[in-house]
Amino acid sequence: MGGSVSSANSLSVEELGSAAQRDRRKRILDATIALASKGGFDAVQMRAVAEQADVALGTLYRYFPSKIHLLVSALGREFERAEAATRDKPIPGDTAHERVMFLLNRTTKGLQGDPHLTEALTRAFMFADASVQSEIHTVGMLLSTMLTRAMHPGKEDLTDDDVAIARVIGDVWLSALVGWVTGRTSAGDVTKQMDVAVRLLLRD
Amino acid sequence: MGGSVSSANSLSVEELGSAAQRDRRKRILDATIALASKGGFDAVQMRAVAEQADVALGTLYRYFPSKIHLLVSALGREFERAEAATRDKPIPGDTAHERVMFLLNRTTKGLQGDPHLTEALTRAFMFADASVQSEIHTVGMLLSTMLTRAMHPGKEDLTDDDVAIARVIGDVWLSALVGWVTGRTSAGDVTKQMDVAVRLLLRD
């Protein structure tokens, strides 16, 4: 896991030439999600992923230079799906508080429906080091986009404070998620913590 | 790293009978800090810790059941030192905001003075799973104590909001730290993020 901050990035969909390659990449991520969903972080074993995706171990490493890259990329794909599914759909709620809580609750409930998957993805995200910067950045941008849209639907020029608040909410959400994943707090606590934080940050 | 939530805890100072045992424990934690300080998370290798602490590998595992337990315990000891060093010393500042920022800035600056050590301890803390609950809890309580004391020096009956705000600040601080450790944000950004969060949460 060491080494300098090299250019070893995960191969993104765009830079994959052939359809066969895009399909391999998809199979790998599908296998990752399936294994994570069944047994969490520890169950995502590189040999098992390769076998289930029907690629050689070397190929897996060619597409994703480490287990962490793999899992964070899988997280990114899930986030993209979630973001795409809710784009253009207005978020219900009369106030920023209500809309943000709606978004957080829906997402949190979704995650809690698959605890193992959530554990795997969250641990990977938290353990990632500098070499996973770009994959992490993708996820961070998506989260920030979803939150600011919930706060101010349709607003174009976001203030620094808008962005800062979204960031703080994202931070708290991640911490709460980590607490839940590691068995420190209950599912209800996550919602409660979020509600308190959002109430403090978005006084309508 | 798998397994059920067993009773495998780190041996705490209190339950260590002899002076020789307390000394072994101290040597182990000293070696851990030294190695972490020199090379970060990856450099804290169990064989190296055992050798430097002059104990057998099996003994190291008897005192700390995993590398994560070891590092989080080391973090706990450092936190205890920091907390003890500032207990009874009033924190300068006229407002809660000023005092909290003073505390955070001082601590952050201390951490940034030893990036490798900070990286090792932060990664361990974030990667910890349910089996490290009690060690994590120790750290969480210390952090919460320090923050609420900075917010309301001498106050006895803290409200739910006081505790919630401290928790949110702690969450944001951790996230910011993770961002810095993983090279996503600069040292200055950490301070800036904290200032924004504290300003939003503690409107004087």
Added chain:
DNA sequence: GGACGAAGTGAAACGTGTTCCTATTATGGC
């Protein structure tokens, strides 16, 4: 001082992430 159990030692062995190497197969240009 001897016996007994707990704690410590030393080393081998195992599991899984990661790297490396060689043979084989796709792919694209001529």
Added chain:
DNA sequence: GCCATAATAGGAACACGTTTCACTTCGTCC
């Protein structure tokens, strides 16, 4: 179709966290 090159397969090898085991040392009770 044929060659050059890249991509993939298959699998051995390595590193480090963790486990295990046979043996030794330490502390305590008689």
